Amino acid sequence: MPSCLLPSGRDFPVVTVVKSSAIRRKEHSVNIPLAKPVFTKEMEKAAVNAFWNEHFVLGESVFKFEEEFARYCGVDYAVSMSSGTDALYIALVALGVSHQDQVVTTPASFVATSNVILHANAVPKFADIELTTYTIDPRKVLRVVNNKTRAIIPVHIYGYPADMDSINEISNKKGLYVVEDACQAHGALYKNRKVGSLGDVACFSFYPSKNMTVAGDGGMLVTNDERLATVAAKLRDCGRKSKYVHDMIGYTARLNTVNAAVGRVQLRYLDEWNEKRRRNAETYDRLLSDVPELILPPEGDEETRPVYHLYTVRTKKREELKTWLESNGIQCGVNYTLPIHLQPVYRELFGFKKGMLPRSEELCETCLSIPMYPELAGREIRQVSGKIHEFFKDR
Numbered sequence: 001m002p003s004c005l006l007p008s009g010r011d012f013p014v015v016t017v018v019k020s021s022a023i024r025r026k027e028h029s030v031n032i033p034l035a036k037p038v039f040t041k042e043m044e045k046a047a048v049n050a051f052w053n054e055h056f057v058l059g060e061s062v063f064k065f066e067e068e069f070a071r072y073c074g075v076d077y078a079v080s081m082s083s084g085t086d087a088l089y090i091a092l093v094a095l096g097v098s099h100q101d102q103v104v105t106t107p108a109s110f111v112a113t114s115n116v117i118l119h120a121n122a123v124p125k126f127a128d129i130e131l132t133t134y135t136i137d138p139r140k141v142l143r144v145v146n147n148k149t150r151a152i153i154p155v156h157i158y159g160y161p162a163d164m165d166s167i168n169e170i171s172n173k174k175g176l177y178v179v180e181d182a183c184q185a186h187g188a189l190y191k192n193r194k195v196g197s198l199g200d201v202a203c204f205s206f207y208p209s210k211n212m213t214v215a216g217d218g219g220m221l222v223t224n225d226e227r228l229a230t231v232a233a234k235l236r237d238c239g240r241k242s243k244y245v246h247d248m249i250g251y252t253a254r255l256n257t258v259n260a261a262v263g264r265v266q267l268r269y270l271d272e273w274n275e276k277r278r279r280n281a282e283t284y285d286r287l288l289s290d291v292p293e294l295i296l297p298p299e300g301d302e303e304t305r306p307v308y309h310l311y312t313v314r315t316k317k318r319e320e321l322k323t324w325l326e327s328n329g330i331q332c333g334v335n336y337t338l339p340i341h342l343q344p345v346y347r348e349l350f351g352f353k354k355g356m357l358p359r360s361e362e363l364c365e366t367c368l369s370i371p372m373y374p375e376l377a378g379r380e381i382r383q384v385s386g387k388i389h390e391f392f393k394d395r
């Protein structure tokens with residue numbers, strides 16, 4: 001039996017541990033994964049080329065990727081970052097959000113959306129969502145805005161654009177910044193404009209499961225504000241004015257060159273992949289619309305064109321359905337098991353309790369993401385849908 005040595009000097013039987021943890025977690029073999037990024041020889045070639053021919057840090061590919069991503073979003077500036085979280089955090093810092101400020105966001109998101117507010121020494125204020133779109137409810141935003149509020153972070157959750165006209169109306173009236181969390185919505189359209197171009201600044205994530213990736217962690221901040229872009233670029237690079245002169249307290253939050261090179265190629269395929277995701281969503285919609293126990297994701301219309309980062313259904317029988325699908329080799333996700341305000345650390349810090357943001361709680365209690373990615377075949381969608389029908393047939 002192979003073994004490796006633990007720092008303590010104890011022998012650690014690798015094979016046994018791997019086996020028993022798999023049994024403990026009741027892992028099933030996966031035939032249809034939840035998500036599947038696309039990697040091609042072209043991407044590998046771009047990465048290898050950058051590896052041999054460019055600086056690893058802030059090489060040419062980084063700046064080209066920024067230019068191309070800004071053009072794609074229809075904005076003037078893009079500043080790449082080491083993650084979506086860093087992009088959000090640096091956006092807040094660059095806007096001057098700090099101690100005693102409040103920032104309004106939705107609890108129905110990945111925890112990073114709110115963590116960055118705390119990292120910036122500000123206080124998160126949660127507004128509940130609309131259950132028809134799963135995005136922040138502007139009427140609820142109005143209820144929590146006060147004279148300490150500095151910014152709103154709407155999240156285009158699952159790839160569905162938030163109600164940006166209403167959010168911008170509130171921000172204009174109250175003098176607030178709008179930071180779009182577009183980490184799940186690369187390429188989504190709102191009234192013919194790309195998300196990322198709808199507020200003061202927007203942030204994207206390139207984590208591998210996203211609609212496009214850089215083959216690792218990565219992020220992008222986009223804006224039309226030259227000052228903001230300049231400050232953000234400085235903050236992500238140690239607050240550098242020049243090589244060893246620093247006029248800001250910055251961070252090391254740069255995107256690596258090899259990752260940027262992959263991102264450039266991925267970006268060229270993004271629209272095609274999003275179209276495939278939309279087609280897959282249409283097929284799911286058609287095949288699942290006759291299951292009364294299931295609520296399907298918002299479809300979008302001529303004004304709102306989602307990109308289905310996730311295809312998330314809702315059902316009161318979420319846990320049983322998940323177990324059933326997984327036992328049939330179909331991987332599922334729960335995005336998210338808890339709304340942010342009910343995460344243990346948020347309960348402890350702020351005293352949040354169940355019942356305070358009921359729609360976000362309902363979403364988290366009932367949501368189930370089923371496989372969605374560009375290369376998902378029609379036959380696989382039929383297989384997933386068939387298994388869902390089978391599940392509800394006898395219940």
Ligand SMILES: Cc1ncc(COP(=O)(O)O)c(C=O)c1O
Pocket residue numbers: 083084085086109110112113155181183184204205206207217218219
């Ligand atoms: C809505 C949302 N916000 C922020 C983030 C953070 O991005 P990253 O994982 O790149 O730090 C994510 C990524 O999972 C996300 O989905």
